[in-house]
Amino acid sequence: MEPVNVAVIYYSSTGTVHALAQAIVEGAQKAGAGVRLRKVRELAPPEAVEANPAWAQHLKDSAGVAEATLDDLGWADAVLFGTPTRFGNAASQLKAFIDTAGPLWQQGRLAGKVCSAFTSSGTAHGGQESTLLALSNTFYHWGGIIVPPGYTDPIQFRTGNPYGTSHVAGAGAPGDEVLQAARHQARRVVDTAAALKAGRAAS
Numbered sequence: 001m002e003p004v005n006v007a008v009i010y011y012s013s014t015g016t017v018h019a020l021a022q023a024i025v026e027g028a029q030k031a032g033a034g035v036r037l038r039k040v041r042e043l044a045p046p047e048a049v050e051a052n053p054a055w056a057q058h059l060k061d062s063a064g065v066a067e068a069t070l071d072d073l074g075w076a077d078a079v080l081f082g083t084p085t086r087f088g089n090a091a092s093q094l095k096a097f098i099d100t101a102g103p104l105w106q107q108g109r110l111a112g113k114v115c116s117a118f119t120s121s122g123t124a125h126g127g128q129e130s131t132l133l134a135l136s137n138t139f140y141h142w143g144g145i146i147v148p149p150g151y152t153d154p155i156q157f158r159t160g161n162p163y164g165t166s167h168v169a170g171a172g173a174p175g176d177e178v179l180q181a182a183r184h185q186a187r188r189v190v191d192t193a194a195a196l197k198a199g200r201a202a203s
């Protein structure tokens with residue numbers, strides 16, 4: 001069978017979600033998937049970016065990551081979205097990309113994909129779950145098959161977010177535990193997408 005195609009599409013201002021996205025890529029590749037890592041376009045005005053040295057630095061550091069296109073969404077058997085929490089919601093940069101997907105949706109080409117999401121927030125109770133649940137609204141509209149990590153691996157009892165991998169950026173860069181959780185989430189997404197792909201090919 002052909003490998004599962006996984007699109008990891010994310011937004012990150014200061015690198016936290018980018019680090020999670022890289023661990024998601026590692027987990028998906030290790031599970032045998034073909035993976036595209038894609039950032040969404042930065043839409044903030046240059047003066048806003050330049051006012052925050054960490055933001056300006058990350059923009060430079062991530063210059064080599066390709067920007068997401070609709071072709072990436074159409075190609076994917078599984079989609080993982082990553083976003084920082086913004087007032088308890090997804091970042092507008094990611095939402096703007098999602099909002100270009102109308103034509104694919106209209107053609108029914110988003111239905112049946114395996115979908116999952118990951119996030120970071122500044123503080124522990126800053127809205128990680130609400131951000132992940134908000135992204136689920138999109139997946140429902142697509143007719144996606146939402147695959148959360150739940151408590152399906154011992155690592156989930158250590159990092160504790162069944163909705164999707166999440167990190168408190170205010171406590172520093174993602175450490176080994178949360179990166180392990182991200183790899184586990186990716187593996188679970190790939191395993192589910194592979195089973196579906198095999199079943200669809202056989203039917």
Ligand SMILES: Cc1cc2nc3c(=O)[nH]c(=O)nc-3n(C[C@H](O)[C@H](O)[C@H](O)COP(=O)(O)O)c2cc1C
Binds near residue numbers: 012121
């Ligand atoms: C406009 C704005 C809104 C934010 N809203 C929240 C929030 O609601 N809760 C929270 O804990 N952190 C909030 N943050 C902090 C970000 O979530 C945090 O900086 C981000 O997760 C870091 O990820 P990144 O390094 O990938 O950009 C906000 C930051 C900005 C700039």
